[in-house]
Amino acid sequence: MDQARERLEGERRHTLARLADLTEDFDAVVAASRDTNADDEHDPEGATIAFERSQVDALVRQARQHLAEIDLALERVDSGTYGTCEDCGRPIGDGRLEARPVARTCISCAGKPRERRR
Template identity: 75%
Template sequence: MTDIPDPEQARRRLDEERQQTLRRLASLRDDFDAVVAASRDTNADDEHDPEGATIAFERSQVDSLLRQGRRHLEEVDAALERVEAGTYGICETCGGPIGEGRLDARPVARTCIRCAGA
């Protein structure tokens, strides 16, 4: 057994992760559009209407999740680039292997557990 993950298996896993993230982003965009449309369809004044704060809060929450999803997509793409470069599964800090368990839990990991905690 090698310390470096099989590139084809890693690529498949990351492709699945990428597709899942794209689906999540599409769903969040739909949610965001629905919240915006709901706020447009009301005469709510966020400062004075008790429901207004809820709409603003929901919009902010969905926007935050969208930004988080976009960042994750960038991380997945960077991990796919590391697969192509032959550096996937190698810690960017110490050069040692990233454990299989860590990559299972976080396929976009750039560092081993020891370096991540440092």
């Protein structure tokens, strides 16, 4: 479990750094929209400021969700249930946990439609 905790804590540090970068990007886009009086909705040169803001906001929300998943995985490490499928109770394969440390289900259960699980 020490290796799992180490992997998850590394993933958490990486996600926090990414979230900080994205927050800076978001703040820069918002500041740029305040500092310009261009009609970005009709700008033929590319993406609108609103689109860029929306895109960065989506990435921020995604990073926050991943951070929440990491925290839940760390709770599973503490409770001794990390690496056990929440649906069937069998072990989650090492390869899956290495690729997706926050995985809550084994490959077999993950491949089932959500309503058919359990």
